[in-house]
Amino acid sequence: MSYQAPIKDMLFVLNELANLEQVSRLPGCEDATGDTVEAVLEENAKFCGEVVAPLNHPSDKEPSFWHDGQVTTSAGFKVAFQAFGESGWQGIGHPTEFGGQGLPKLVGTPCTEMLNAASISFALVALLTDGAIEALLTAGSDEQKAIYLEPLITGKWTGTMNLTEPQAGSDLAAVRTRAVPQGDGSYKIFGTKIYITYGEHDMAENIIHLVLARTPDAPPGVKGISLFIVPKFLVNADGTPGARNDAHCVSIEHKLGIKASPTAVLQFGDNGGAIGTLVGEENRGLEYMFIMMNAARFGVGMQGIGLAERAYQQAVAFAKDRVQSRDLAGSAGPVAIIHHPDVRRMLMSMRSQTEAARALAYVGAGISDVAHHHADEATRKANLAVYEYLVPIIKGWSTEMSENVARDGVQVHGGMGFIEETGAAQHYRDAKILTIYEGTTAIQANDLVGRKTVRDGGAVARSVIAQVRATESALAAAQGGAHAADLAAIRKQLALGSAALEEVVDFVVANVKSDIKGVFAGSVLYLKLAGIVLGGWQMARAALVAQRKLDAGEGDAAFLRAKIGTARFFADHILSGAGGLRSAIVEGSAGVLALDVEQF
Amino acid sequence: MSYQAPIKDMLFVLNELANLEQVSRLPGCEDATGDTVEAVLEENAKFCGEVVAPLNHPSDKEPSFWHDGQVTTSAGFKVAFQAFGESGWQGIGHPTEFGGQGLPKLVGTPCTEMLNAASISFALVALLTDGAIEALLTAGSDEQKAIYLEPLITGKWTGTMNLTEPQAGSDLAAVRTRAVPQGDGSYKIFGTKIYITYGEHDMAENIIHLVLARTPDAPPGVKGISLFIVPKFLVNADGTPGARNDAHCVSIEHKLGIKASPTAVLQFGDNGGAIGTLVGEENRGLEYMFIMMNAARFGVGMQGIGLAERAYQQAVAFAKDRVQSRDLAGSAGPVAIIHHPDVRRMLMSMRSQTEAARALAYVGAGISDVAHHHADEATRKANLAVYEYLVPIIKGWSTEMSENVARDGVQVHGGMGFIEETGAAQHYRDAKILTIYEGTTAIQANDLVGRKTVRDGGAVARSVIAQVRATESALAAAQGGAHAADLAAIRKQLALGSAALEEVVDFVVANVKSDIKGVFAGSVLYLKLAGIVLGGWQMARAALVAQRKLDAGEGDAAFLRAKIGTARFFADHILSGAGGLRSAIVEGSAGVLALDVEQF
Incomplete structure (x- = not known):
């Protein structure tokens, strides 16, 4: 492990x-x-x-465990x-x-x-x-x-995000925590926050809670939410932690996974009020929180990729080590299970999806850097739009993918995978939070449809698809040598995928006004389709680079051939799902919405 | 719950x-x-x-927990x-x-x-x-x-199946447990068996272990395995439990799920030998064990369906109860989340897959009854062949389906699904064993390819596909009334699905000799394809029945309309994956087998 x-x-x-x-x-x-x-x-x-x-x-x-308001971490x-x-x-x-x-x-x-x-x-x-x-x-x-x-x-203190309340999960309009101005520029905070990751722990001198709350005259809904800094320990003039603030951890959750990460219920203000200071302006809290959330959403996407890589490595190690049954092509004795085709299929599925999601996320990170650092404003703006289009896909698809990869990781282990001692099951349990927190996949998909596709009439989405098409042309132009069949197969599936994605973008833009529920019935499927097409695009780009280097006699040939083989697998096994997603989105809303609530 | x-x-x-x-x-x-x-x-x-x-x-x-050789159940x-x-x-x-x-x-x-x-x-x-x-x-x-x-x-005693040993998971050829004849018709059994479900417990007077072992002169491999009865308590002449036999539980496993079911390590013969009696003839143990296994495989398929139904019911109850966010079509306040399209999509996915798998399994059970009870031998034989074709699909697909359903069940609950108290996470953990025990999905798929498809040249598979085609014709002939669009959509996807399945059967039969690894690289995908096509077939039959009854003014109209809507969903969202599976099977083996072991 x-x-x-x-x-x-x-x-x-x-x-x-x-x-x-x-x-x-x-x-x-x-x-x-x-x-x-x-x-x-x-x-x-x-x-x-x-x-x-x-x-x-x-x-x-x-x-990690809770005792008397304190959390002792693992x-x-x-x-x-x-x-x-x-x-x-x-x-x-x-x-x-x-x-x-x-x-x-x-x-x-x-x-x-x-x-x-x-x-x-x-x-x-x-x-x-x-x-x-x-x-x-x-x-x-x-x-x-x-x-x-x-x-x-410098890691002396840590931070938290306090959004969720018992009555308000994903729905921030329902936030009730109160912030009462004290006349000296500070506020007293009163309320209960749940699901606060590392809301209490023993790993740092101080914990800086960033808390969404409402001031007394705030408008209702999300436009009346402000953001406050509420430190666990108030900070002395010399910057050292001082008096204990009135923000206390009353319990932590017993969870399916990520058990070492304490998930706290925090009570603010039960003993007179937790002292906080306003961040920025009143009623703009949601906007600031989205800054944290967008960074965190990309980060959760990376969690999915990291977990997938770990699960993959563990499955490969087991599959090379575990000897069981003869080779299908006829060995005398039993062989390591990595020689069995379905084990190989699962390993390739794990590997190719992890590589594709990694490539897409890193490419996204590079675009973010251009968006933030380029000297030219128009270039910054254009890259920011592409990055923002990619964030819900990177978060949503990478985490959905990680569930499948962790699942296959258990499956490769057979019965041993079901025994906790082996460790494969931990990834399966841990992965399940990633499609939920920092916005469920459905919330990512709503963002992708609403703010990222409909708002600009699909312009950014189409600009990305145009880049995919350029890669298809490069595949058509490549000779391919020993890998000509691989590049042709990749090109075929990529073309089918990009056509499906374009049709779906057109469908979303054309129908969102007349049939909003019908469009959103396919929102998660659109996110998944975008994930496999853009992931497949990166795999295709990798295959082209590998082919070019092989032709030029550069680099590690085995490594480069593996890139082509992995891209081929992704095309035939993952990207090939694009057509089914397309029809589920474009033709499938009638089935989603067929029943009345009473028929369930 | x-x-x-x-x-x-x-x-x-x-x-x-x-x-x-x-x-x-x-x-x-x-x-x-x-x-x-x-x-x-x-x-x-x-x-x-x-x-x-x-x-x-x-x-x-x-x-359930172990102490000093005894297991106390929950x-x-x-x-x-x-x-x-x-x-x-x-x-x-x-x-x-x-x-x-x-x-x-x-x-x-x-x-x-x-x-x-x-x-x-x-x-x-x-x-x-x-x-x-x-x-x-x-x-x-x-x-x-x-x-x-x-x-x-009558449930006074219980039974176990003892196949697996530490060095032999799915590979029974590697069984080492020894059976030494005592000259009086009995044998002494020596060895270690692992993963023995209910191998020890306190719920019955006696436990009857059925144990695979080798007699001294047995040939190597699976042809040298015999089956023995080894009771926990030897049975007195009057049928009451007598002396304690030398079969002891040395530990139980700490598992991801099904935690209340004790999974035992059993030690036979550490104190002189466990007394057993031979079942049937020597060296035919595997054949007898397959009788148990085939019944158990169908049963595990039913476990998947039962678990899926339970997870679905829990998700529906939560989705009707949990109020969160406004309706997309514009409500004043927040609504129950069942009104949100992606929640609806997940519930329909859970519901439709559960219904499809149930219908296929019950149809299989009816065919089994004909195969065992019909007066005409030829009819029995023909039905047995169809039933045996269906068993790996019912086991493999229903359990793979149940993993997805349990996963969606957690997802519908959002953050609360990740908290163990809610209970949704238990289904996610429990489901993971179902695709592993009684033969992993890959082992079911090997059976489907080898014994059930290749052996008769695909004859039974094609006879089943011919029945699917008959349903397509019935759909074409149906008028459909208010549901004409639904029946047309179902027919379209069913036709695409049956064509894909037929192409895959042809591919498997044609290529298994020349490219055995290439065919088996797609074996699990073939199983899944067969599952969705045959499940979709049953959903289509259900829709036709519902339409006929609606036309005739018979039965509960809301119930019957829900059958059509659920079948429509299954067609557009599940059956629509057939084309992708087809290309992964027929074109995808190159990617599966692209890497050398050293490249992993």
Whole structure:
């Protein structure tokens, strides 16, 4: 159950698909040279593989626990998080002026993947802290930045996001937590928040809760929500943690997975009021929270990819080791099960989906860097639109994919997979949260349909499809040599997929007004279709690069041939589902909506 | 988390799709009249819903546990099993001469579904006992039948299947357990068996282990395996349990799911040898074990269907109760989430797949009854061949389906689904064993390809496809009235599906010799394709019946319209995947087999 970061694959994606070189020429990204990035990845891989990964299974067996308002985290977490902060990993993508390393998102992204492959439960504290940092960087006052950013970025303190309340899951309009101004610029906060990841723990000196609440005269609904900083310990003038604030953890949840990550119920203000300060302006809380959420959504997508990679590695190791039954082609004795075709099929499915999602996410990260750092405003804006189109797909598809991969990981193990000791089952349990938190797949899909497709009449979606078509043309032009049949098969499925996606975009744009429920009945399917087509596009690009290098006699031939073979698998087994999704979306809403509520 | 057996749906399938009336005219099946069957189902529903279903979630939280060789089962299990046996439910399908009720499989099958919907963990003891009864009925001596059958059939004793050993999971050729003849007709058994469901427990007076072992001069491989009865307590001349046999439970497993079902490691012969008696002839053990396995495989398929129904009911109840966010079509306030299109889509997916798998399984059970009871030998033989074709599909597809349904059940619950208290997560965990035990999906698929398709050149498969085509013709001939568009959509997808299935059968038969690995690379996909096409066929038949009754003004119109709507959903959302599976099977083996082992 060890974890070896797939550095070679990661570098291939960074260099060949995600334009690291171009990113490193952006203003402020000059440190991200090829050599530096490789060194950073290797160092991070060492930390994640040696320090964090060994904690994953033991921390599932002995989860974090609550006693009398305190949460004791799983053995090893506190020490590992201290090392994480001190080594600068929390700050990898954050500004150097507050103690960060200031590296582009494209470099931070593989590090996020590695940390999550090592332990989703552990990585969550860093993910939430990143979100708090982003919100403060964007909307915090200079004073708030001066107080909070450095300790968060260096891992001395951690952050949380407090959205959900017992009566309001995904529906933030229903938030009831109250914020009462005290006349001195501070507020007293009263209310209950649930599902607060790392809402209480023993791994840092202080916890900075970012809390959605309503001021007394706020308008109803989402337009009356403000964002507050509510630290666990109030901060002294010298920046050290001071008096205990009135924000207390009353329990943590007993969960299906990510058991080492404490999920807290937080009670604010039961003893007179929790002291908080407003972030930005009143009633703009949702907007600021979306800053955290968008960063977190991309991060959760990376969780799916990291988990999938870990589950894949474990399944491969088992399949090479486990000897069982003769080879179909006729061996004398039993062989390692990796020789059995259906085991091979499952491993290829795990591998190809993980690689495709990784490539799409890294490409997205590179686009985000261009969107944030390019000198030209029009270029920034165009890239931001593409990045924002991709975020719900990266979050939604990568996590849905990770459920399937974790499931196949158990299946490869057979009966042993069902025994908790083996560890494969943990991935299956852990994966199930990823399609739920930071917005369920349906909420990602609503975002994809509403804000990302309908709002611009499908313009960005079509611009992305045009890029897919360019890759299809490149496949047509490639000779292919020994791999001509593979490239032809990839091209065929990619063309079918992009045509399906374009038809669906047209359908969504054309029908959303006249038949809103009929369009949203297919929203998740549209997200999945976009995932496999854009993932398949990246796999096709990888195959083209590999073919070019093989033709030129460059690089590691076995590695490059595997890229082509994996892309071929993805095309025939995953991308081939595009037609079915297309008809379910375009023709399938009648079935979705056929029954009255009383008929269920 | 209650469970209400879907009696109305079950009776619809029995009467309209699975030919209960025809079965009730078979010799020996005369008791299975419509009225009797309805009464049996209602009584069973009451027992399962009131006695067993309430145990399911508590028994997951407080599983069976091992101490000093003894297993204490979860609270309530012992009393419930006593009531189960005394009420005659263990004996429902077994011969009256040994205390059974002698009802056909078609009547026992809904009862199996209900018991599993109530609690998979509880139902397992009955499932394994059924298997032991089947083996003894087929291969046991008159003396063995006289000793063991009545106590097993009346639920006083229970049975186990002992196949797996630490070095031999699915590969029975590797069995090492030894059986040494004692000269008095008995044998001493020595060895270790793992994964023995209910291998030790406190719910019955005695446990009858059926054990695969090798006699001293047995040939190697599967042809040298014999089957032995090894009771936990040796049986006195008067039929009462006597001296403790040398078969001991040394531990039970800590599992992902079905936690209340003890999974034992059994040690035979550590104190001188466990006394056993041979079942049937030496070296024919595998053949007898397959009798148990085939019954058990069908039973595990029913477990998937029962679990899916339970997960569906729980998700519907939650979706009707949980109020969250406004209606897309524009409500003033928040609505129950069942009004949100993607929740509706998931519920329809759960519902339609459960209904399709149920219909296919019940139809299979009816065919099995004809195969065993019909007066005409040729009719028996033809039906047996169809039944045997269906068994791996019913086992494999229903259980794979149940994983997806249980997954969607968690997803409908959102964050609450991830909290164990809610109970949705239990189904997700429990479902994962169903695609593994009694032969993984890959093993079912190997059976489907090898024994069930290639051996007769695809003849039975094509005969089934011809029946699907007849339903397509009936759809073309139907007028459809208000549901004309639904019937047309169903017909379209069914025609695409049956064409895909036929092409795949042809591909399998044509290529298995020249490219055995390439064919088996798609074996699980062929199984899934067969599942959705044959499940879709049953849904289409249901829609035709519903349309006919609506036209005639018969029956419950809302119920019948829901049958058509559910069939429409299945066609557009599930059956529409047939084309993708077809290309993955026919074109996709290159990708499966593209990498060398060293490239993983």
